[in-house]
Amino acid sequence: MRIRPQLQRLREVDWDPLYWLRVTLQVLGKALTRLWGRDVMLYTGGVSFFAMLAIFPALAILISLYSLLSDPAQAAREGEALSTLIPAGAREIFQSELLRLAHAPHGAMSTQSGLALLIGMYAAHRGFKALLAGLSFIHDEDEPRGFVGFNLMALVVLVATFAGLAVISAAFFGLRVMGSAFALRPLRGVSWLYSEWTWASAGLTLGMAFIYRFAMSRRPVDWRASFLGGGVAAVLCLFASWAIAFYVEQVAQLGATYGSIATVVVFLIWLSWNVNAIFFGGALATEVELSIDAQAARSKPLLPDLRGARPVVSPPES
Numbered sequence: 001m002r003i004r005p006q007l008q009r010l011r012e013v014d015w016d017p018l019y020w021l022r023v024t025l026q027v028l029g030k031a032l033t034r035l036w037g038r039d040v041m042l043y044t045g046g047v048s049f050f051a052m053l054a055i056f057p058a059l060a061i062l063i064s065l066y067s068l069l070s071d072p073a074q075a076a077r078e079g080e081a082l083s084t085l086i087p088a089g090a091r092e093i094f095q096s097e098l099l100r101l102a103h104a105p106h107g108a109m110s111t112q113s114g115l116a117l118l119i120g121m122y123a124a125h126r127g128f129k130a131l132l133a134g135l136s137f138i139h140d141e142d143e144p145r146g147f148v149g150f151n152l153m154a155l156v157v158l159v160a161t162f163a164g165l166a167v168i169s170a171a172f173f174g175l176r177v178m179g180s181a182f183a184l185r186p187l188r189g190v191s192w193l194y195s196e197w198t199w200a201s202a203g204l205t206l207g208m209a210f211i212y213r214f215a216m217s218r219r220p221v222d223w224r225a226s227f228l229g230g231g232v233a234a235v236l237c238l239f240a241s242w243a244i245a246f247y248v249e250q251v252a253q254l255g256a257t258y259g260s261i262a263t264v265v266v267f268l269i270w271l272s273w274n275v276n277a278i279f280f281g282g283a284l285a286t287e288v289e290l291s292i293d294a295q296a297a298r299s300k301p302l303l304p305d306l307r308g309a310r311p312v313v314s315p316p317e318s
Helices: 003-012 017-035 040-069 072-085 088-102 106-139 147-180 196-215 223-251 255-299
Strands: none
Touching: 017 255, 040 106, 040 255, 106 147, 106 196, 106 255, 147 196, 196 223, 196 255, 223 255
């Protein structure tokens, strides 16, 4: 009895490929229009700046934790594995900082980590505030959160992000340790399972889907739109890493123009492209949700009979 309504819904769907192509192009066009608003670039710059401030204190905290629990050099090696996600032009500054922190004295690392914790928390919180403000602006939120609610939401997203990164990193490096140290490979033939690109894309998709659904608006965004936006944002972030590497290595040698600060410039370009990818995912999730709501409104009957009874027709007057 429950299968018939689902079959009825499938029959009511328009399966014309030209219709879905037209709808897709319209949604993408509207999402790009939202992204190209004149104020979005201000949010992009703010998020990129605070992200750059937060990354290197986070590295110092990571190395300090490893110095207490394990070998700091192991953290540097694992960090170098994740640095392959960063374009080659900006990877040098990341790897050199990892190398410096791994060989720093334990006392200096403890003092530095205390300062890094304060700076990193401040920068990360400000960065997430700028990110949520940009997403709210793109979403055209009618009832934005108040001062306290907005700051609390940014703090919750910050803590959840670090917790998610910890879980994903532990799972990723756990599989690599099993594969290298103990020769245990649960899925030996599936090489992509041990790739940092796989775990980065899965983590980005899941994390951004939850941010789009619960943090972009007071009212939870449709889960289908949220996961679609999260998947597109993850793909665009990974594409941005490849594109900036191709641009720097094959098209334009930025070292000839910017000299010794070329790595910083490449790093900032990479950050801004990733932030734009996240904002486009939010714009796409917004437009997809609007399209779903419009489709539901068109298919909804004007006078629904909730009890399934036939309408009563009064006899004509004599």
